[in-house]
Structures are given as structure tokens and as C-alpha cells.
Amino acid sequence: MSSYYAADELLVAYLDNQLDPQQRRSLEQRLADEPALAARLALLERSSLPFKQAFAPLLDDAPVLQLQDRWPLAVPVPQRGISRRVLIAAAVGILALGVAGDRAWQHVNQPEDNWRGLVAQYMALYTPETLAGFEGSPAQLASQLQHTSERLGIALPAPKLALKGAELKNARVLAYDDRRIAQLTWLDARFGPLALCIIQQPGKPEAAQSERRQGMNVVYWADGSHSFMLIGHNPATEMATLAERLQRSLSV
Template sequence: MSSYYTADELLVAYLDNQLDPQQRRSLEQRLADEPALADRLSLLERSNLPFKQAFAPLLDEAPAQRLQARWPLATPAPQRGVSRRALIAAAVGFLALGVAGDRAWLQASQPEDNWRGLVAQYMALYTPETLAGFDSSPALLASQLQYTGERLGIALPAPKLALNGAELKNARVLAYDDRRIAQLTWLDARFGPLALCIIQQSGKPESAQSERRQGMNVVYWADGSHSFMLIGHNPAAEMTALAERLQGSLSV
């Protein structure tokens, strides 16, 4: 990954777990020293949206010249043309007020336990092309899984997350009503994007249950310290089998 970033590009890459360890450490030092940068990160993090995925279909048709004119890069980018990171950052800035408004509406209209509905809304935007551009090298995945697991208080070893017919593509931390959501995404060779989402939630363990949201099959359960949700276009019976495997693999 190029080391060149504008501020918003860097923050989006940080939220998307796309920085290497050295870049992450450098940014975290800057966040400690620069309150304005930390405030900007807080704004993006609280917006609840996975920016790279949410904007990917729009960026394919984005008015690049208009975005570049409105948010010119500080210095010429070394690569040819405008980078997808630059367009993402520009789109984030352009839509910031709308994102904040959407978040306020979601907070007012969604019950506390309906985080699954929010997940289903943005998962409905995913296509195989959404996940095609991820760097899913073992080293980067291991770093993402460790970071995501630490933020959610759960071990996420890559070998226990292997699913037949699906490639693990990335792990990230999202936000919902100031609560963290871990999102692990796979690309199933037959049925497309598949995601396991996790929140910290104490309470009684709950056995797996099934439902449909946004035209996708969902299996959800809880282990007493976390709630889990597996969502995808796989048939219901296959989703149940995959959920059973993950439930067994991630049990303490």
C-alpha cells in the first residue's frame, strides 16, 4: 500500500483496517498529539457506515473531476489518476452531513436490540465486486483479526474461521450507537458476500435462531458475553450449518 495519504484517506484506511502496523502506530501517535485529527476520526467512526463498501458502487461512477476540484490533494498523488482512497475520502466529506442525519434517525427509530437490522441494511449493498479489491494476505488478515478481537474482547484465530467454499476477506470494527461491532467478511464462491458480526453483550446464552432480513438468511445466537449474527445469501440450511461451525469454533 502506498504511504501517501491525505488526512481523510488515512483515517478511512485506519477504520477499514487497511494500514500496516507501522502506519497504524504512526497514526495513533498523531491522534494523541493532534486533537483536531482525533475529533475527525471520532466523527467518521460514529457515523456507523463501512465507508469503503458503502461507497464502492457509487465511486465506480463518481464524478472524479468535480470531486478533485472540490477537495484537491495537498500534493500530486504518485499514482496515475485519482485513487479510490481519494474518492472515498472526498465522498465522506461530501456526504458528512447526510451521514450524521442518517445516524440520528437510526438512533431514534431503531430499538436497542435491533442492531441486526442495521447490519442487514448495509450488507444488502454488498456484491462480490465489493470484496474483490481487498488485500486478503495471511499477514494482513492476522493483523486485522488480532486488532478486531482485542477491541471486542474475543479471540479470532484465523484457522477457526475457515469455511468450506468461502474465502475470508477481512475483519474490521464498525460502530452502532457508540457500541462496537466486529465484522468478518467472506466471499462465498457460489453465493457471494457472507458476514459474521459480533457485539459485546452480557446476558444469558441464547441458542441459534434463524430469520430473513433484506432478502438474506440470518442466523443469530449469544454466548453470555457476545451476540453473534451470520448473514448471507446462502440457503437457510447451509447458513445453519455454517453458524454451528462458527459457534463451536468461537466458544470459550
């Protein structure tokens, strides 16, 4: 747990522009190389989440000494207040310990579209250069699709994932809380990174709906066992067409 806390504090310092140039370059290299760390950054970047309100009623009951012993701070905390950096890192840590209780969870674990928000912030880090280095062989891509298919319980045949004007670059499994998110990424020749993300989420089938997140267009739907999210910089009408094709292909 202590390593998670240290990473969270470093990431919040990055978001607050509190790192020196060398530290910032070093962290940005890690973000490019470590998908899990980049996903963690996206989680912490959701500054609109009401961490302060969620945890305010719990401050008197928080096991401060226990937390300090378990997670010593890398920098002194001013006695007159708590910085955003320490507050967010500690809040995430407290959630991980499970000492926050239902009141905090109700504030922080808001609607089920949280996973779409997390994916959008993660995808905002992508550029065409991010995907330019993925030049795997057809056999490697087939292996990735097979692995992703097995982990998510959904068939992902490569021929049914072909999109006009976009090259499928990779398939992998990310983590969101204790759940897995499949991410299939294309490089669109005109609009850049494009991704289909899938999460196992039993429930009622839902027709495709559109929204915008992080300056990108999103189309999302559900088939009763999985929820899907297509996200990219393509125009909204084109995204709807691509989503319709994928929805039709993956339902067979």
C-alpha cells in the first residue's frame, strides 16, 4: 500500500505542477511506459470529485497516527492546512484501506459512467505518436485479441474489428477498481487514436448513446453482459457509424 500512496502523491504533485523539470520528464516517461500508472493519473485527475466534502465528516474519526505510521509523508504538512496534494493522495489511500465508510463511498463512487470518465482521461494522453510504435505482426495482434477475449468473456475476431481508414494497433486489459477493461486501439489516418473499451457489466441491453468527454466524441451501449465505449476525435456522425458497425459485428 505504501508504494501506492507514494505514487499518488507524486502524481498529484505532477497535476499541481509542483515537480521540477527533471522529475516531470522522468514521470512523463514512466506514464508513457506504464499503462497502470497512466490510469492512476487519470483517476487522480478527476479533481471535480468532491474529495473534501466526502471526507470532511470523517476527519475526526480518521486514524491519523496509524496512517502516518503506515504512510510517512515525503514532505512536511503545514499545520495550518492540508494541501490538495496531500488531501487527494490521502483520500485515495483511505479508500484503499476501507476506513472511509459508506458516506465517502457514496460521494466518490458516483454513477456507473465513472469508468467512461476514467477511460476518457486516459485516452486524452494519447497522440498519434503514442500508437506509431505499435507495429506488431498479425500473429502478435491475434494473440492479444485472444488474451483479451478470454479475460473479458467476449469473442473478438480480428476480421470483425476492421474499421475503414483506421488500423487496429493493439488489444490489452486494463484495471478499474477490481474490474477489467478491455481496450482495443486503432490509429485513424485522419483523426488519430480511436479506442473501443469494454467492461463486463451484467444488466439490461442499452441502445447506443452519444456524449463528449475530454474534447472527444463518445458512443456507448450495452448488450446485457458487457458495456461498450467507443471514443476518439472523429466527428460525431462518423463515430455513430463506426459504433453501429462494431455493435453489429460483436453481437453476432
